[in-house]
Amino acid sequence: MLFEPPTLPLCTKRQNILALVNILKVIFAKMAEKYGISEEEYKLIQQQASRRAELRREFLKQRTNPWKHAAEAGYVFDPALQKFLSMKATSFEQFKPNRTNSLFAICAIAPMFVYGYFIWNERNNREQQIRSGELRYKDRMFKLA
Known part of the structure; x- marks a missing residue:
């Protein structure tokens, strides 16, 4: 307490x-005591919050004005959003292999291929046994009846 x-x-x-x-x-x-921080830090946080609120109000004001951006296809141009979308669209062109990417491929993607190979191999062997008659119907794991 x-x-x-x-x-x-x-x-x-x-x-x-x-x-x-x-x-x-x-x-x-x-x-x-303002959440355990000093008075200056609290005032700074308050100023940042008010600045964010003001920018939000300005953006919504521009966004909801149908005549303001009619020449620009009707939307507010946001440079940060444009940079993000451009980065996402050209991510393969900007890709540079390095140690982290290689470790990801070895530790995450390679085991998937190995596991897939084992499943494929086991299914092919079972199919071969069924077709050649080595595996009887009553001994099969999955039956229709």
Whole structure:
């Protein structure tokens, strides 16, 4: 527990209320420390939040104005979004093999191919046994009846 309130002695009702008010003042003073950060950091966070809200309002204002961007195909040009989409479209052209890519291929993709080969091989062997008559119908794992 962050704050252990003192026990109240048996006093008059007025004294108990005043003591309770003092305890609440201490609790609220601790709560007013702005989440355990300094006042400057709290003001900086508040400024960033207000700046984000203002940019959002401006974007929505431009986005919902049907005549503002009619010459630009009717949408607000967002350079960050354009960079992201361009990066996604040209990711294979920008690919450069390195040690991390190689480790990913060895540790993630190669086991899939090995596992696929084992499944393929086992199915082909079972099919060969069925066609040659070595595996009887009653001994098969999956039957139709």
